Amino acid sequence: MGKDGLHHMLASEKPRQGFWGLWNISFGFFGIQIGFALQNANMSRVFQTLGASMDDLPALWVAAPLTGLIVQPIIGHMSDRTWTRLGRRRPYFLTGAVMAALALFLMPLAPTIAAPLVFAAAMLWVLDASLNVSMEPFRAFVGDMLRTDQHSAGYAVQTAFIGAGAVVGSIFPWLLEHLGVSNVAGEGALPDTVRFSFWFGAAALLVAVLWTVVTTREYSPEQQAQFGGAEDAPDDAEIMQRLSAKSLTGGVGWIAAGLAVAVLVLLMDLEKEMLLLGALLAIYGVLDMVAIRMARAGRPPNMLSSIVGDFSGMPTVMKRLALVQFFSWSALFIMWINTTPVVTQYVFGSTDTASAAYNEGANWVNVLFTVYNGVAAIAALALLPVMSRRFGQVRTHSICLVLGALGFLGFFILRDATALILCEIGIGIAWASILAMPYAILASNLPQAKLGIYMGLFNIFVVVPQLLVATVMGQIMLWLFPGEPVWTMLFAAAAWIVAALAMTRVSAAIPQG
Known part of the structure; x- marks a missing residue:
């Protein structure tokens, strides 16, 4: 066997990662989860402190699911097609971490802004979107970096960091209070426990993600192709062909379902938040029909056609x-x-x-x-x-x-x-x-x-x-x-x-x- 053949055999499977390799790949998730925990545990408190009523909270909180729904497929699509000197996934979770850390740092300053509630709501959108930008590539990053027989271990380590980050982020305000930091403040002001927790979270998030960025090196697209995958992925031409063969009936069905939800809300006086669900169904129906029409018109592949095509397939x-x-x-x-x-x-x-x-x-x-x-x-x-x-x-x-x-x-x-x-x-x-x-x-x-x-x-x-x-x-x-x-x-x-x-x-x- 020649040298090239031997090299191909030796390189045809990803190297096995030891404990520290698994640690480095997922440590950034520890910081991301601290950010999510601080958000989940404290944002209602922030909103109410700034004058929001209980009835206002669902509308203010809608940022969390909505941003994840929109951001994650887009970032997933983009990171699959990215290769830079920093790698494939790392540019995204580093960018997301920087933006999330900035939002965490600015959030406690909301009471000093002219429209504090509006500012806090805007910062929640930025924070949640940025955390999703970081989180989505981390899920794929484990699959990128590990051989198949280590996937269970890799996601288990990531889960351990999620649990640990949730505990740290949730308990930090309580811990500060027990260390003597004030947990009360004047009307419309955030207590020091909340302010310091957000600033701690910003630093922890950035440091944790930077750790993963610095200690890992991604495999290039050529190396990934050599390692192989579970199966061949459909290319852009195949996706467009599949879309052009789809019926528009499916899109019409999604739109009809969305309108039906809206009618039920109005006729039965249901919770108004259900209108969001109806709107999402109708919007997807419109996007599905647009993607099909673009494919039938021979338009070149784009993000919309890829996402809709991959979802339907x-x-x-x-x-x-x-x-x-x-x-x-x-x-x-x-x-x-x-x-x-x-x-x-x-x-x-x-x-x-x-x-x-x-x-x-x-x-x-x-x-x-x-x-x-x-x-x-x-x-x-x-x-x-x-x-x-x-x-x-x-x-x-x-x-x-x-x-x-x-x-x-x-x-x-x-x-x-x-x-x-x-x-x-x-x-x-x-x-x-x-x-x-x-x-x-x-x-x-x-x-x-x-x-x-x-x-x-x-x-x-x-x-x-x-x-x-x-x-x-x-x-x-x-x-x-x-x-x-x-x-x-x-x-x-x-x-x-x-x-x-x-x-x-x-x-x-x-x-x-």
């Missing part, structure tokens, strides 16, 4: 995982919205937000959320790799989802605050698996050249459940169980059981051999 394994993802994240958003009212009302016995019992219960929810994030960080490193080797990725995810469903069932049945910690252990294990296993399966079974766009499109099935739960769940509870939020935990348990059952269909879609 998702591989089977991704479609089946999308169903799992939909029910998985539906339960998560139910939990995030309803855990506080459930715990305060049924465990601590109060719905009066001014009472000591209510606030004691609300503080206990912070403890419970810290537990499940901490469990997720530990389970990602100590449990998921062992389970995936023993049972395989698909069965591991099913088992973890069932454990999480039992945790939600515990919230429905139990009335003891300490016992709820056991429930959070099951939920934490499921959370770790949701953040790791679907992405490991995708990275191992999707075309390498389109890993970015597919990961971005996969985020749709994170965002849509959020919009549905935020808009529809409240209406369902009002109809069926008014004033009884504990029933939402039964819905969450059922959603994870459905997701676990849906995982049984994923194995058949994974290429064998």
Whole structure:
């Protein structure tokens, strides 16, 4: 065998990464998650401090799901087609980190601005968009850098950093208060605990992402082609041909669905936030029809045609995982919205937000959320790799989802605050698996050249459940169980059981051999 042939054989598989290699690849996610945790835990407090009412909060918070829905597919598409001296994915998560750090730094200055609430809302849009710009390429980055048999370990390490970042970002204001930093401020002003936490988060985010940028080197497109992928990706010409063959009926159907949602909102006096869902359905229908017409007119490929074409032509394994993802994240958003009212009302016995019992219960929810994030960080490193080797990725995810469903069932049945910690252990294990296993399966079974766009499109099935739960769940509870939020935990348990059952269909879609 000649030297060139030997070199090709030796280079045909990516080098195995050791512990520090896995650490460096995902450490930036630790900083990104600190940013998300600070945003999730403090932005309602910021908005209310600046004069927003409770009724204003849903409209102000719509930035979070909407920016993810728009930004991630675009960044995924662009990063797949990027190659610079800095690499393929790193330019995006570095740019996103710089912008997110700037937004975190400026947010506490909102009370000094002429229109403080408008400024804070604008900074939330910038922050969330920038965090999504950073986060999306990190998902694909693990698949880029690791060989197939290390995907589970790679996403497990990333999940551990997500859990650790969530704990650090969530607990930092509390920690500052216990170190003597003031947690109160005058009317319209943010306390020092919040201001210093945002500034700490800005620095931590930037340092963590810079660590990954400096300590990693991406494989060039030529090297990636030599390593090969799960399968060949459809090229631009194939996508345009596939689009031109599509019927316009699908787009009309999406538009009709959007209009139907709008009519239902008006006729049944539903939550006005549902109009956003209807608008998104109609807009996608319009974009689908525009992309088809461009393809039929022989227009050259562009971002719109690529994104629409890739969404309509998702591989089977991704479609089946999308169903799992939909029910998985539906339960998560139910939990995030309803855990506080459930715990305060049924465990601590109060719905009066001014009472000591209510606030004691609300503080206990912070403890419970810290537990499940901490469990997720530990389970990602100590449990998921062992389970995936023993049972395989698909069965591991099913088992973890069932454990999480039992945790939600515990919230429905139990009335003891300490016992709820056991429930959070099951939920934490499921959370770790949701953040790791679907992405490991995708990275191992999707075309390498389109890993970015597919990961971005996969985020749709994170965002849509959020919009549905935020808009529809409240209406369902009002109809069926008014004033009884504990029933939402039964819905969450059922959603994870459905997701676990849906995982049984994923194995058949994974290429064998």
